[in-house]
Amino acid sequence: MTENKITSGAGPKEIEAAKLLLGRLGVSVDDLVSTPSTRPLAPTFAEYIPKVADAVSAGTRRVYSSYWKRVEAEWGQRRLDEPTALEIKQLAEKTRSQVVIRRNARGGRGAAEHLIAALRCLYNHAVADELINEADNPAKKVPKPRRLPTTRRGLPDSRLEEINHIAATTGIDPVLDSLILRLHTETACRRGGALALTPRDLDPDLYLILLHEKGETVRWQPVSPTLMTHLREHAEQRGAAASGGQLLRYANETPITYRRYDHLWTRLGKHLPWVATQQISIHWLRHTTLKWVERNFGYAVARAYAGHTDNNNGDGGSTTTYTRADIREIAAALAALTGEPHPLAA
Template identity: 55%
Template sequence: MTWLLCTRSALSLGCSPICTSRWREATVSADPATVAAALQVLAHLGVTLADLQSDTGAPAALPTVAEYLPRVVAAAGPGARRTYGTYWERMATAWGDWPLNRVAASDIEAMKQDMIATARSRRNSRNGRHAGEHVIAAARAFYRRAVADGLIDASASPAHRVAKPRRLPSTRRALTPYELEEINAVARTSGNDVILDALLLRLHTESAYRRGGALAVRLVDLDRRSGLVRLAEKGTVRWQPVSLDLAEHLYEHAHGRGAVLPTDQLLRYRNGQPISSRRYDHLWKRIGDRLPWVAAQGISTHWLRHTTLTWVERHFGYGVARAYAGHTDSPGSSTTTYIKADLHAVADALSAMTGQPHPLATMEETQAAWPAATRR
């Protein structure tokens, strides 16, 4: 390798061809042991002879934020696109022609503060805190993809040098039986589809489904005989017990409104079209207009989930509540690994809550814990 470098230097200095040819001969006749040792050193450094002989030139230019964003969006899941899409578009607008390594932590911090200051005020808003948190989360997801693609080093990500705002404690609480009665009474006596609205409230109260999970339920996911609904949400799939009465109502609702194929969505409007998340928005807006305390506290479908899981935890323990909620992660102490409950325990809790027997329940029937209005 030394002789090769000397050859290049000699040519650049105008040495005679005879001189350089002698150096080439010396290179050819080099000691094999020396050559082997040199190659071993190069291999240890991750360098090949081709790397030494090639003209590397200037390093490849990084793509700009606008150029790289489509790759990030294509690799993201539907949940990430829905949550971060707005913030990724803001990044492309503000820094679109900047290469990835030009964006600084202070730029992301400035965008966070701007989003906090201009966030819309909603029923569940926290003075823009969630918007600021989402800016950082979106930027981290963007640069995490750049790191995975080998474009930048993990230590060079500006998004990971910006601290997320500390998440405030949730204002949600368990609703009282009287509050549940009021909410159900309004849903059953107002609106243009009281049957659908009553069914939605009962489904979420019994099952503690998230809104997205209920919207994803298909005809094939309903097992009327066993009182089960297959639920796909938050990247998990599980069977969730529901009362046989509710299972039958769900089946009649779906078939009466045009669900025929196994993959047809279960919850539907009167015109046969599948419902969307907007139905929930209209439902709670209408309830809030008639019950001021609902609007003032920002009560939503997730409060029904919180109410059900609180009751299950109080009466059946943390392990059953965790299974009822569909939580599969185990944050905190490793002790939570052993606090588990099976489908039969969840069915026991459901049976006790509704006062109705369930095929998978193992305990004797008990008196219903919920108001009658939620079970009609």
């Protein structure tokens, strides 16, 4: 039986040709082995994280900053090319085990997913800066935890009426809370879109508001005449119209933050036990509105109503390029939802 031998891919002729070429260049094999790489020394995490934080959008920075702080605390003095994929997986599991347990917690999956995403963001910039090779990116080799199906769903009309009633009759600023709930119910916008709204984003002639949401998406969304009136009055009465800054404000003219939503739903949960039990949040209103639009006006209109674009929700395939709904169809759905006419509705 002939013994199998492992040989290199190059034959004797190729090796001789390579030796001849190296000889003419005045380079020896030892020179190739001993010559250091021209790639610059990779920075430490403590050095590189602030640079990436300054380069990303405010939304990305807000989501990833706490995870970058954790990475810096663990590996601050280590260089980017030192951690392995296994170490990243271990850090993700450590983050998952240390997450604060809340009633709506899902085993720390979100924390582990965000940590890996935050590291991928760092390493993507490092690859672009040629600090490491694409093939050496360890974060890319670590899979994110599988997402569980959401527990959120659309609310029935009776439940929505209860929420609006309690918001309008309790608390220290029921006018603000009622406006927040109506804004989200009519437009199905996200919290970021509502908080980014300014008086300049209101078009009172066509009853449109300009929403700036995640992924730096921008879209005009129809609103009812009633909501437009209240938004403009709120801006005038609370200083937003004069300053041109954030529209939604407290009575003392201080812009609200995400914490206002937390306080609102905590209060609603004290009056409505089912709100606390099921962990209802503002995002449930988005589910409620979009489900109603889809059932009554179809998938294409619901997709446009939600602000999903061809590149941020790839579940519809290329056909959505040709079947997507326009703003007139969104306005028609809004008019049916609110019972108020809209100038853009057919």
